[in-house]
Amino acid sequence: MTHILAIDQGTTSSRAVIFDAGLHPVAVAQEEFPQHYPFSGWVEHDASDLWVTVAGVARAAVEKAGLHAGDIAAIGITNQRETTLLWDRRTGQPLHRAIVWQDRRTAGLCDRLRAEGHEPMIAARTGLLLDPYFSGSKLKWLLDNIDGARARARRGELAFGTVDSWLIWNLTGGRVHATDATNAARTLLYNIAENRWDAEICALFDIPMPLLPEVRDCAADFGMARADLFGREIPILGVAGDQQAATVGQACFQPGMMKSTYGTGCFALLNTGEEMVASKNRLLSTIAYRLEGRTTYALEGSIFIAGAVVQWLRDGLGLIRSAAETQGLAEAADPGQELVLVPAFTGLGAPYWRPDCRGAVFGLTRNSGPAELARAALESVGFQTRDLWEAMRADWPGAAAGVLRVDGGMAASGWTMQFLADILGAPVDRPRVTETTALGAGYLAGLQAGLCPPPGDFARDWALERRFEPAMAEGERETRYGRWKQAVKATMGVAG
Ligand SMILES: Nc1ncnc2c1ncn2[C@@H]1O[C@H](COP(=O)(O)OP(=O)(O)O)[C@@H](O)[C@H]1O
Numbered sequence: 001m002t003h004i005l006a007i008d009q010g011t012t013s014s015r016a017v018i019f020d021a022g023l024h025p026v027a028v029a030q031e032e033f034p035q036h037y038p039f040s041g042w043v044e045h046d047a048s049d050l051w052v053t054v055a056g057v058a059r060a061a062v063e064k065a066g067l068h069a070g071d072i073a074a075i076g077i078t079n080q081r082e083t084t085l086l087w088d089r090r091t092g093q094p095l096h097r098a099i100v101w102q103d104r105r106t107a108g109l110c111d112r113l114r115a116e117g118h119e120p121m122i123a124a125r126t127g128l129l130l131d132p133y134f135s136g137s138k139l140k141w142l143l144d145n146i147d148g149a150r151a152r153a154r155r156g157e158l159a160f161g162t163v164d165s166w167l168i169w170n171l172t173g174g175r176v177h178a179t180d181a182t183n184a185a186r187t188l189l190y191n192i193a194e195n196r197w198d199a200e201i202c203a204l205f206d207i208p209m210p211l212l213p214e215v216r217d218c219a220a221d222f223g224m225a226r227a228d229l230f231g232r233e234i235p236i237l238g239v240a241g242d243q244q245a246a247t248v249g250q251a252c253f254q255p256g257m258m259k260s261t262y263g264t265g266c267f268a269l270l271n272t273g274e275e276m277v278a279s280k281n282r283l284l285s286t287i288a289y290r291l292e293g294r295t296t297y298a299l300e301g302s303i304f305i306a307g308a309v310v311q312w313l314r315d316g317l318g319l320i321r322s323a324a325e326t327q328g329l330a331e332a333a334d335p336g337q338e339l340v341l342v343p344a345f346t347g348l349g350a351p352y353w354r355p356d357c358r359g360a361v362f363g364l365t366r367n368s369g370p371a372e373l374a375r376a377a378l379e380s381v382g383f384q385t386r387d388l389w390e391a392m393r394a395d396w397p398g399a400a401a402g403v404l405r406v407d408g409g410m411a412a413s414g415w416t417m418q419f420l421a422d423i424l425g426a427p428v429d430r431p432r433v434t435e436t437t438a439l440g441a442g443y444l445a446g447l448q449a450g451l452c453p454p455p456g457d458f459a460r461d462w463a464l465e466r467r468f469e470p471a472m473a474e475g476e477r478e479t480r481y482g483r484w485k486q487a488v489k490a491t492m493g494v495a496g
């Protein structure tokens with residue numbers, strides 16, 4: 001048994017990657033699935049789509065690698081976080097579509113609880129804020145809106161889970177209802193300081209505790225995947241939310257190390273070691289990973305729109321046919337124009353947390369065209385990261401000496417990564433393996449299986465593909481960042 005199967009269930013697609021024992025990827029399979037937008041601000045996934053695409057890509061990846069189930073030592077799972085599912089324990093049937101992390105339907109409920117003064121208590125225990133992003137208010141919505149669900153939940157007939165739990169349940173044929181500490185940490189119901197579900201917060205949301213999964217370490221025994229799926233049972237030995245898995249895959253094991261993943265959104269995590277740092281700048285405190293019962297914490301900045309701004313140029317405006325074309329456009333843009341694009345398409349995440357904001361472009365002239373707009377779009381990703389970088393350095397002195405490790409689809413854009421280094425005034429490191437999310441999940445499973453070395457040795461194998469050094473003059477950097485801050489302020493002003 002020489003290989004590991006890593007499952008990466010993301011927001012727009014499910015992927016499976018087979019790694020060999022040296023953690024080199026040998027086969028990949030990927031499948032997209034439909035997004036459902038029943039009302040403005042609502043985003044749902046069909047629970048069965050999540051499971052069926054995962055089962056499909058997992059089998060396809062094993063086949064592509066020319067392997068059999070007998071060659072797979074372990075399965076690792078990583079997933080889009082916060083997305084909320086509720087199902088019947090007896091039949092395994094979901095009671096509703098999954099409510100996706102981007103869904104804003106519970107904004108009013110969060111506002112009410114904030115006005116009632118509950119946020120400081122919730123932030124101190126969960127590390128999170130009262131925002132519709134997290135699972136707690138989504139689960140309350142399901143229990144409030146599905147006939148009889150709360151009574152059934154009290155009787156222990158129903159199960160709640162984030163996507164990892166849903167996949168574990170299905171992989172094990174309903175034998176295991178579990179999650180890992182990093183996914184639990186995104187629910188708004190889990191006390192990350194004491195590592196337990198929080199009865200008082202559950203009561204506040206009127207969430208019956210028999211619904212909740214058992215919380216395990218990231219490298220642990222999550223049960224056996226059914227024999228009929230792969231031809232023989234395979235143990236599930238690693239689980240982590242996708243941003244935490246990327247933190248592991250980037251080998252950010254030392255306090256002060258930071259990674260930023262540029263996919264649809266951007267999620268930056270700074271390892272703060274065994275210290276749970278309470279942010280004074282509206283970042284999140286979260287669990288980076290829990291190994292052998294020991295929790296490592298992180299500060300997290302979550303930005304909702306990063307690569308999605310490039311998708312908008314392509315699908316919304318029709319300015320480009322492929323994401324890679326933005327590079328040529330940005331290079332050709334008129335240096336004399338100073339467009340600033342605030343991509344608050346679904347509100348602003350960290351550190352502003354303004355679900356009511358919408359996007360804006362500043363500085364348009366008669367000569368502004370696709371090239372200037374594309375450059376502003378790419379730059380918006382750098383500016384938003386600088387906001388997080390500033391907040392992290394203000395929150396925690398250990399963050400001061402930073403290098404940023406980057407990954408995700410948009411890290412392929414050399415222009416964007418150079419601008420990022422310029423606007424941060426710090427080096428940006430892009431690793432050779434950019435499949436860091438799957439790599440992290442694969443490593444956790446391999447660690448538990450005894451195939452992979454301890455974190456220190458794994459970290460030594462992390463290899464740099466390219467370092468982007470800052471080349472912008474200090475004065476220009478600060479002038480440009482100042483204009484961004486003004487643009488964000490004006491955008492928030494328009495919203496309210
Ligand atoms: N060369 C590129 N330049 C700019 N953006 C890119 C480039 N390649 C991919 N992207 C962006 O990266 C995103 C895809 O990254 P990925 O990590 O697959 O995202 P996710 O996991 O969120 O679906 C897309 O939003 C795409 O627009």
Ligand SMILES: O=P(O)(O)OC[C@H](O)CO
Nearest residue numbers: 010011080081101263264
């Ligand atoms: O599926 P992704 O890569 O867009 O990641 C989603 C995040 O986990 C949401 O918190």
